Amino acid sequence: MSGEDTDKQAIISVRNVRHSYREGDGIKEVLHGVSLDFYAGEIVIIMGPSGSGKSTLLKLIGAQLTLQEGDVRVGEHELKGANADDLMRIRRDLGFIFQTHHLLDSISVLQNVELPLAFDDTATREVAKERALEALKTVGIDAQAHKKPSHLSGGQRQRVAIARALIRRPKIVLADEPTASLDQKSGREVVEIIRKMAKELGVTVVLVTHDNRILDIADRIVSLVDGRLQEGQM
Ligand code: ADP
Ligand code: MG
Numbered sequence: 001m002s003g004e005d006t007d008k009q010a011i012i013s014v015r016n017v018r019h020s021y022r023e024g025d026g027i028k029e030v031l032h033g034v035s036l037d038f039y040a041g042e043i044v045i046i047m048g049p050s051g052s053g054k055s056t057l058l059k060l061i062g063a064q065l066t067l068q069e070g071d072v073r074v075g076e077h078e079l080k081g082a083n084a085d086d087l088m089r090i091r092r093d094l095g096f097i098f099q100t101h102h103l104l105d106s107i108s109v110l111q112n113v114e115l116p117l118a119f120d121d122t123a124t125r126e127v128a129k130e131r132a133l134e135a136l137k138t139v140g141i142d143a144q145a146h147k148k149p150s151h152l153s154g155g156q157r158q159r160v161a162i163a164r165a166l167i168r169r170p171k172i173v174l175a176d177e178p179t180a181s182l183d184q185k186s187g188r189e190v191v192e193i194i195r196k197m198a199k200e201l202g203v204t205v206v207l208v209t210h211d212n213r214i215l216d217i218a219d220r221i222v223s224l225v226d227g228r229l230q231e232g233q234m
Pocket of ligand 2 (some may be wrong): 054056058176177
């Protein structure tokens with residue numbers, strides 16, 4: 001399992017991916033043959049104007065959309081031909097951060113962060129709680145653990161969402177416009193936390209954004225315009 005070839009192998013590989021949506025009577029192609037590799041531990045920002053296909057690409061990588069054409073490999077899993085069970089298993093190994101926090105308001109911050117561990121047979125409730133508290137501490141929200149998400153600010157809620165995304169210790173985190181509903185200061189705090197956690201934990205981050213104030217946290221930036229990658233980026 002060692003050797004240069006495996007060291008250099010991409011953790012995510014996207015090959016000739018095309019994707020279209022049905023639109024009225026017609027079909028609209030939004031990704032026109034995208035190929036891209038992501039390497040372990042790097043933070044890659046995919047930027048591009050609204051409607052350029054960023055979320056579609058991220059959802060394909062995250063096994064949230066059925067792959068129509070081309071190939072995507074996530075870790076050792078080929079998404080083409082994967083059945084619903086395979087896709088669910090692949091999704092469980094990924095961390096997701098969205099534009100809006102998707103926290104449940106009927107339960108506490110701590111319970112929200114513990115929730116993904118409910119699917120994990122190896123984590124007892126005690127362990128789940130301990131790990132959730134630890135994750136909240138890392139994002140600086142442990143003092144709010146017993147509050148309801150609605151009692152937190154937008155930036156604090158997004159930090160809770162980061163803790164939740166990382167609780168299952170994913171190797172890959174996919175973030176779709178994580179700062180879009182935040183003011184500049186909170187947005188900055190959130191991306192700094194994403195960067196810090198990615199680097200400390202060796203997590204690969206694919207972050208989609210059209211917010212060019214956060215580009216400096218990336219190790220690499222690629223642009224998607226009208227469903228095509230732009231060459232020669234940084
Ligand atoms: P971005 O995230 O870069 O804004 P998206 O991937 O969300 O772009 O969307 C790309 C294009 O595909 C847009 O024109 C959008 O309207 C269209 N689109 C996205 N999702 C759907 C859908 N579920 N059905 C039909 N069209 C869609
Ligand atoms: Mg989008």
